[in-house]
Amino acid sequence: xxxxxxxxxxxxxxxxxxxxxxxxxxxxxxxxxxxxxxxxxxxxxxxxxxxxxxxxxxxxxxxxxxxxxxxxxxxxxxxxxxxxxxxxxxxxxxxxxxxxxxxxxxxxxxxxxxxxxxxxxxxxxxxxxxxxxxxxxxxxxxxxxxxxxxxxxxxxxxxxxxxxxxxxxxxxxxxxxxxxxxxxxxxxxxxxxxxxxxxxxxxxxxxxxxxxxxxxxxxxxxxxxxxxxxxxxxxxxxxxxxxxxxxxxxxxxxxxxxxxxxxxxxxxxxxxxxxxxxxxxxxxxxxxxxxxxxxxxxxxxxxxxxxxxxxxxxxxxxxxxxxxxxxxxxxxxxxxxxxxxxxxxxxxxxxxxxxxxxxxxxxxxxxxxxxxxxxxxxxxxxxxxxxxxxxxxxxxxxxxxxxxxxxxxxxxxxxxxxxxxxxxxxxxxxxxxxxxxxxxxxxxxxxxxxxxxxxxxxxxxxxxxxxxxxxxxxxxxxxxxxxxxxxxxxxxxxxxxxxxxxxxxxxxxxxxxxxxxxxxxxxxxxxxxxxxxxxxxxxxxxxxxxxxxxxxxxxxxxxxxx
Numbered sequence: 001x002x003x004x005x006x007x008x009x010x011x012x013x014x015x016x017x018x019x020x021x022x023x024x025x026x027x028x029x030x031x032x033x034x035x036x037x038x039x040x041x042x043x044x045x046x047x048x049x050x051x052x053x054x055x056x057x058x059x060x061x062x063x064x065x066x067x068x069x070x071x072x073x074x075x076x077x078x079x080x081x082x083x084x085x086x087x088x089x090x091x092x093x094x095x096x097x098x099x100x101x102x103x104x105x106x107x108x109x110x111x112x113x114x115x116x117x118x119x120x121x122x123x124x125x126x127x128x129x130x131x132x133x134x135x136x137x138x139x140x141x142x143x144x145x146x147x148x149x150x151x152x153x154x155x156x157x158x159x160x161x162x163x164x165x166x167x168x169x170x171x172x173x174x175x176x177x178x179x180x181x182x183x184x185x186x187x188x189x190x191x192x193x194x195x196x197x198x199x200x201x202x203x204x205x206x207x208x209x210x211x212x213x214x215x216x217x218x219x220x221x222x223x224x225x226x227x228x229x230x231x232x233x234x235x236x237x238x239x240x241x242x243x244x245x246x247x248x249x250x251x252x253x254x255x256x257x258x259x260x261x262x263x264x265x266x267x268x269x270x271x272x273x274x275x276x277x278x279x280x281x282x283x284x285x286x287x288x289x290x291x292x293x294x295x296x297x298x299x300x301x302x303x304x305x306x307x308x309x310x311x312x313x314x315x316x317x318x319x320x321x322x323x324x325x326x327x328x329x330x331x332x333x334x335x336x337x338x339x340x341x342x343x344x345x346x347x348x349x350x351x352x353x354x355x356x357x358x359x360x361x362x363x364x365x366x367x368x369x370x371x372x373x374x375x376x377x378x379x380x381x382x383x384x385x386x387x388x389x390x391x392x393x394x395x396x397x398x399x400x401x402x403x404x405x406x407x408x409x410x411x412x413x414x415x416x417x418x419x420x421x422x423x424x425x426x427x428x429x430x431x432x433x434x435x436x437x438x439x440x441x442x443x444x445x446x447x448x449x450x451x452x453x454x455x456x457x458x459x460x461x462x463x464x465x466x467x468x469x470x471x472x473x474x475x476x477x478x479x480x481x482x483x484x485x486x487x488x489x490x491x492x493x494x495x496x497x498x499x500x501x502x503x504x505x506x507x508x509x510x511x512x513x514x515x516x517x518x519x520x521x522x523x524x525x526x527x528x529x530x531x532x533x534x535x536x537x538x539x540x541x542x543x544x545x546x547x548x549x550x551x552x553x554x555x556x557x558x559x560x561x562x
Contacts, residue, residue, distance in 0.1 A: 013141040014273045015178045017167045019151045019214075021203025022185040026220045029082030031183050031247060032148040033089035034257040037285065038266035040090060042278045044145040048086040048098055049137060050079070052152040053159040055103035060444065060488075064308045069321040072488045072540045073098075076442065076453025081321045082150060088325065088543050089257070097140045102159060105132050126165060133166040146273075155182070156206040168211050179272050182207060182214035183247070186221035186229065195221055197233050204237040215272055216243045216265070224248045243268060252292045254544055257285060288332070288544050296337035300558045302327060303341045303362030305348070305382045307375040323368050323396070326539040329547035330555045338555065345375030348382060359385060364392035364530075364558035367399030369488070369537065373422040380406045387523065387531060392557040394550070395533025397489050400521060401431045403533045404493060404501070411504050421491050432494045440517075451487045455512065457519040457536070458482055463509035464532055465520045472549035482513070485536030493518035493535070510534070530557035 018032040032048055040046040056062060059070045060078030071084035075095035083094050109132050113123050141147040149167075153160040171178045184200040200217060207214055217233060219225045225246040234241040245265050250256060260266065261282065270277050308319035324340065331338045341362050347355035355378075359365070365386040367379050379399070383406040386393035395403045401419055408417035408430050416423075419431035434440075441449040459466040459481045469475050469483050476484045498518065502508060505527065510520030523531040534550070542548035 011145075012174065012177055013138075013144055014146045014275065015137065015141065015170060015174070016146065016148045016181060016269065016273075017151060017178070018148055018181045018183065019155055019164070019167075019207070020153070020183045021155045021206070022199045024154055026183050026185055027247070027253070028150050028183050029080075029085045030089075030253050030256055031181070031218055032082075032150045033085045034253075034260055035181070035265060035269065036086070036146075036148050037089045037257045038261055038280065038282070039146055039269070041282045041285070042266065042270070042280045044275070044278075045143070046090060046146045046148070047092075047140060047144045048083075048090070048094065048148045048150065049140045050082050050086075050099050050150045050152065051133065051160075051163045052080055052099070052101040053157070054101055055106070056101055057103050057107070058099070058101070064319040069319055069323075070488075071322060072452070072486050072537055074454045074486060078452065078488065080152075084322050084325070084540065085253075091543060091545060097136075100133070100136050102162070105129060105136070105162070108132055125162070127169065129162050130166040130169055133163060134170060137166070137170075145275075155203055155210075161210070164207075164210050164212060171212075176274055179215040179269065180207075180212060181216045181218060183218045183220060186219045186225060188222055195223070195225065195229050197229050197236075200233055201236045213238060215239075216245060216268070218245045218247045218265075220247050222249050252289070254285075254292060255289050257282065258289060284545055291332045291335070294337070295335070296331075297335045298559055298562065299337040299339060300363045300555070300562045301339045301341055301361055302558060303343050303359055303365045303382070305345050305359075305365065305367045305375075305379050306342045307345045307370055320368060322537075322539045322542075323366070325544075326542035326548055326551045327555070329542050329544050330551035332544070333547045333552055334555050334559070336555050336559050338558075343382065345370075345378035345382075348378030349375065350378075362391070363562040364394070364554065366394045366396065366554075367402060367533075368396045368539075370398040371421075376402065376422055380409075384410060387528065390528055392530040392554060392561055393528075393532070394554045395521075396539065397487075397535060397537060400533035400535050401491065401493070403531075404506070404518075404521060405430050407501065407504075407506050408497065411506075412500060419491055428497075430494050430497055431491045433490065434492050448490065450490050453486060454484050455487050455517075455519075455536070456482050456484050457510045458513055458515075459510045459520065460508070463507060463520075464522050464525055464530070465509040465534075468532075468549050468553045472552065474549045483510070485519075485534065485538055486540045487536050489535060493521075529560065530554065 018028050020026050020028045036046045058078045059080050068081045070078045071081050073095040074093045077096050079099040086094050109128055137149055151163045184203050186195050188195050230241050230244040233244050245263050267277050327338055341358045343355055343358045365382055379402050383403050405417050408414045414428045416426055417428040417430045418426040420429045420433055436449045441451050444450050476482045507522045508518055509522050520534045538548045538550045
């Protein structure tokens with residue numbers, strides 16, 4: 001961390017804005033996180049903030065097919081998946097202060113006008129709205145040396161212009177404390193076979209029209225940007241050639257910090273911010289990249305029973321981004337190569353031969369988060385297969401609830417057992433809603449309450465869950481068998497069925513400290529090699545340098561099965 005001179009106040013934080021040009025989805029978040037990792041590895045305290053364009057107050061109600069996986073934070077924030085990237089690269093928790101939307105900004109300004117906070121002024125969008133953005137950025141930057149501000153969307157869009165205006169104002173006020181990194185696209189048209197820089201030049205022209213001159217251009221391309229292109233872009237965009245940074249396609253996003261480091265990106269940033277270039281320690285990250293490169297001991301197939309995978313003619317993986325990252329982290333840690341088989345839950349319902357074949361080909365099965373009735377019976381069918389055929393199974397949130405329903409239907413013979421979410425009138429509501437209690441839930445909308453964020457769970461000694469957390473020293477309080485995991489759900493296991501289920505061999509391995517909520521369930525190990533499910537979301541806490549123990553042991557179980 002930066003040290004203030006003796007007797008002086010701590011230096012002002014430094015601000016790095018990261019914007020995007022040409023097209024969306026270039027990887028601004030990975031760019032910001034990679035640069036942040038390098039700066040943190042040089043001894044600076046670093047944080048990030050994502051500025052989203054939409055009017056939603058968070059990402060919780062957005063269809064994951066439309067905007068990707070919602071990332072759940074420790075404090076209960078449902079945010080853009082880029083916050084997961086920040087956590088995984090920087091190794092620190094983020095939350096409410098690290099995420100803002102245009103809806104939040106406008107709502108605060110409008111509330112301030114109602115509360116007479118502007119002393120009778122005419123409240124125009126400029127400067128009041130960008131000033132609110134600046135206030136949020138500075139509040140997040142407090143107590144940090146450097147903050148990276150990722151601007152959602154693409155330069156030139158109407159809905160994000162306020163964020164660019166916030167940058168322009170901050171640059172005018174603190175010219176030596178604020179810099180701008182612009183991430184653009186360098187296409188290689190199939191019929192030309194040449195890296196083209198014109199889209200980048202035009203994108204920078206859009207920035208210039210807003211009174212912004214970028215300090216760096218980070219060029220996304222299929223291959224490294226050559227010197228000829230760097231020279232051309234530098235000349236037309238008023239930059240030094242060394243400030244045009246190549247960001248090529250890589251086998252893994254976790255290689256990007258090293259690619260940036262090789263180009264001295266972090267050094268150039270520190271020089272422009274007038275900060276000392278302190279010694280860097282990225283040995284752990286280099287070891288991670290070596291693990292990613294292999295070799296691997298064996299290959300396994302993981303079947304994910306999915307419903308959020310299609311948009312038009314395209315299959316998306318961003319809907320399950322955190323889950324896929326958690327699997328990768330565990331795979332690298334255990335040196336097992338994993339192949340992901342997305343299995344459409346609706347296709348399983350219809351007994352589609354291809355979906356069934358993929359299920360049978362899997363060495364292990366995951367039923368992840370989900371909402372609503374679509375694909376539910378397909379998921380239950382997959383769970384029954386995993387249970388009866390002794391295929392390693394991991395249930396996450398909905399995957400725990402449906403595992404309980406499957407057991408009740410086929411072991412207790414409660415054929416109409418269901419969740420109230422899907423069948424409100426079922427005679428056996430194994431999963432049901434509970435009255436609102438502010439110590440457990442937060443109101444998300446009219447008539448809707450949810451458990452969000454980190455909650456404690458007490459594990460039962462002798463269970464598989466207990467042994468996993470003990471083996472990996474992952475207890476929050478080992479003396480009292482307490483773990484902590486993040487939650488994002490609305491319905492709960494119905495305690496009226498606990499005794500009947502347990503009498504039939506159903507193991508409740510984790511409950512809330514007051515024993516009110518069923519948090520983890522499993523099957524006895526003498527009956528099944530690995531069948532475990534949790535109401536929580538361990539995938540959101542997994543990081544490349546510290547993979548989540550549940551996923552590590554799941555991968556090991558799958559390897560034994562393969």
